[in-house]
Amino acid sequence: MEEFGGPYPRPFTRDFDAWSRAVTPARIDELRRDGFTVVDDFLGGGGADGEGDGTDAGSSPSPSNNGDAWALALREEIEWLSSKDGVMRPNRTHFANPKGERFLFAKPGIAEADMHDDSVAALVPELRAFFEAASTAFADAFDPAKDTSPSSDKYAYELSKGHGARTVKLQVNDGTGGCFPTHYDNPGPPSKRALTCILYLNPHWVDGHGGELDLMPFCATPVRVVPKLGRLVAFLSDRVMHRVTPARATRHCLTVWVDGPCVNAPETCGLSLPPSAMADIPGTARCLRMSPSQRVISRWCYPDEYEASLLECMRDAEGGDEMVTSHSVHLAKLRDNPPLRKLVDALRTHRREVEGKQKVIR
Ligand code: FE2
Numbered sequence: 001m002e003e004f005g006g007p008y009p010r011p012f013t014r015d016f017d018a019w020s021r022a023v024t025p026a027r028i029d030e031l032r033r034d035g036f037t038v039v040d041d042f043l044g045g046g047g048a049d050g051e052g053d054g055t056d057a058g059s060s061p062s063p064s065n066n067g068d069a070w071a072l073a074l075r076e077e078i079e080w081l082s083s084k085d086g087v088m089r090p091n092r093t094h095f096a097n098p099k100g101e102r103f104l105f106a107k108p109g110i111a112e113a114d115m116h117d118d119s120v121a122a123l124v125p126e127l128r129a130f131f132e133a134a135s136t137a138f139a140d141a142f143d144p145a146k147d148t149s150p151s152s153d154k155y156a157y158e159l160s161k162g163h164g165a166r167t168v169k170l171q172v173n174d175g176t177g178g179c180f181p182t183h184y185d186n187p188g189p190p191s192k193r194a195l196t197c198i199l200y201l202n203p204h205w206v207d208g209h210g211g212e213l214d215l216m217p218f219c220a221t222p223v224r225v226v227p228k229l230g231r232l233v234a235f236l237s238d239r240v241m242h243r244v245t246p247a248r249a250t251r252h253c254l255t256v257w258v259d260g261p262c263v264n265a266p267e268t269c270g271l272s273l274p275p276s277a278m279a280d281i282p283g284t285a286r287c288l289r290m291s292p293s294q295r296v297i298s299r300w301c302y303p304d305e306y307e308a309s310l311l312e313c314m315r316d317a318e319g320g321d322e323m324v325t326s327h328s329v330h331l332a333k334l335r336d337n338p339p340l341r342k343l344v345d346a347l348r349t350h351r352r353e354v355e356g357k358q359k360v361i362r
Contacts, residue, residue, distance in 0.1 A: 012069035022046035028147035032154040036235035043067035075201035077124040105319030109178025115168040173251040180244040181309035186237040193237040194260025200227035201252040211247030219285035238292040271296040
């Protein structure tokens with residue numbers, strides 16, 4: 001198959017330095033303080049700082065913006081790829097049942113391709129250039145050392161560089177309601193994913209199109225991010241629970257996962273709390289929010305969110321029943337551990353008191 005030769009919707013230049021300009025020290029400060037950050041016009045060097053004001057600003061591309069033109073070119077190549085038979089494949093989810101048996105289930109409405117697949121990379125020059133630059137440029141842009149602001153509570157992370165240290169996936173959601181249930185991008189060893197970056201490529205997103213990213217920082221205010229053109233959302237893969245709401249319009253994005261050298265170190269994965277954990281639930285919640293060990297109890301702290309999003313995403317698809325049953329078995333285990341159940345009950349009460357209304361970044 002010949003590689004894509006254009007035309008692209010608008011002329012643009014590849015400006016890889018723009019990525020590092022877009023991720024300002026203030027954005028790194030947010031990432032280290034909250035576990036996530038949102039960067040508008042990532043390809044163009046960053047938009048106005050600050051978060052949504054609750055109005056629908058729309059997402060029509062600016063005619064003069066190089067970042068928008070570049071984003072539209074990437075989208076064009078993904079659309080072209082998805083028109084070819086057998087290139088994009090259904091998204092498949094790894095799933096382990098309570099017996100530890102592993103399965104792969106296809107998710108309805110979502111197709112994707114991995115840029116590590118040479119047969120894909122050979123076809124799309126702009127996506128290939130993006131993929132190659134991503135081997136170092138994301139680790140540079142999100143270097144935690146950029147953040148020099150003092151603060152006592154900070155998420156710690158490190159990022160690796162090199163061909164094997166990042167993955168780039170293209171994704172098309174066909175708008176028939178495809179979504180992702182509540183999960184972590186890094187569920188535990190042997191994954192090395194440290195940072196998830198999602199670049200949205202949707203020039204005409206409006207309220208009602210869905211496909212938003214719901215971030216659920218542990219026992220903190222949940223945040224919804226709308227998937228508008230040129231926006232990049234970055235979050236720590238092992239510490240930020242999230243889901244994607246059903247998409248009612250075709251939705252395109254690129255996901256970049258950057259590995260880290262210290263991710264899933266044994267001493268950080270297990271739940272190890274001091275005897276004082278019950279006496280200081282706000283402090284325990286704060287510690288868990290900064291720690292990948294929250295994954296041990298997150299299903300118990302967010303049981304309804306897990307189940308509702310599973311039912312929503314799998315609908316009648318193969319594997320849906322098994323996933324919901326597995327979730328119920330997982331929750332039932334809590335009954336066998338009264339001290340842990342007491343702690344989880346206290347965290348759930350605390351969560352209801354502090355999380356407040358979902359914030360929307362438009
Ligand atoms: Fe995810």
